[in-house]
Amino acid sequence: MIYILSAILFSAGQIIAGWVFFALSSVILIFNYIFIKSELLKLENMVKTAKEKDFTPKYVYPGLSEFNRLGIATSELIESLGKLREIRRLREQEFITILNAMDMPVFIVDQEGRLIVHNKASKSFMRIAQDEPSVKYYYEILRYEELIAFIKEAIVSESQREEKLEIEDSLFEAISFPFISRSEKFTLF
Known part of the structure; x- marks a missing residue:
């Protein structure tokens, strides 16, 4: 027990x-x-x-x-x-400074048609103020239908193009070529 x-x-x-x-x-x-x-x-x-x-x-x-x-x-x-x-910010500033030093208008557009970068010489081709903050599409900003059509065709074709455009009784030589940056496609005009 x-x-x-x-x-x-x-x-x-x-x-x-x-x-x-x-x-x-x-x-x-x-x-x-x-x-x-x-x-x-x-x-x-x-x-x-x-x-x-x-x-x-x-x-x-x-x-x-x-x-x-x-x-x-x-x-x-x-x-x-x-x-x-x-x-990167400093390099972008350098790039913009170089673009602004050029006398000819330069536009960089992505595959969706957003205007990524443009220089001061491009102001005469635009409908709105150059320093407007929001991202715009090229067809919203540019004032000439000939240039809009050229850019549209260049984006679709994804190839280098050269064309003479008559805008307001003046002849312009438009050149575009595609390039890729960080897996994104852009077109330079």
Whole structure:
């Protein structure tokens, strides 16, 4: 009888100890989950702010080496992205400066017909102010039907074209050629 009673007490003690261990393990897992989730949210927020053109990393590195390495790598990536975007902006400004130095009108149109870039010399061919901010289609901006038809045919044919256009009793030589930049097709006029 003593053996049975002690075995039952010992089993009850094991069950209680098991439940205590389970409860403590669950609490530790919950705190670990909350910590990991908060660190991942910090990384996510840092990437989101970089996406919104703020390239200053704001990640506070935690004590865990895995998150520390990930945070450092993400910060370096964001800083590099910021530098690349600045280089791109400067190159675009240089390109626009070169285009504006040209005496002949230049238009760059994408495959959908959006006027991507144009220079100051092209102003006489346009219906609206050159510095209007919204992206427009060439057929909305250009004032001469002959030029609009030429551009339309050039986009469709995707080949180099040359044609003499008579616009307001003046003869213009229109030249177009397609080019690809970053997997996007453009046509230069």
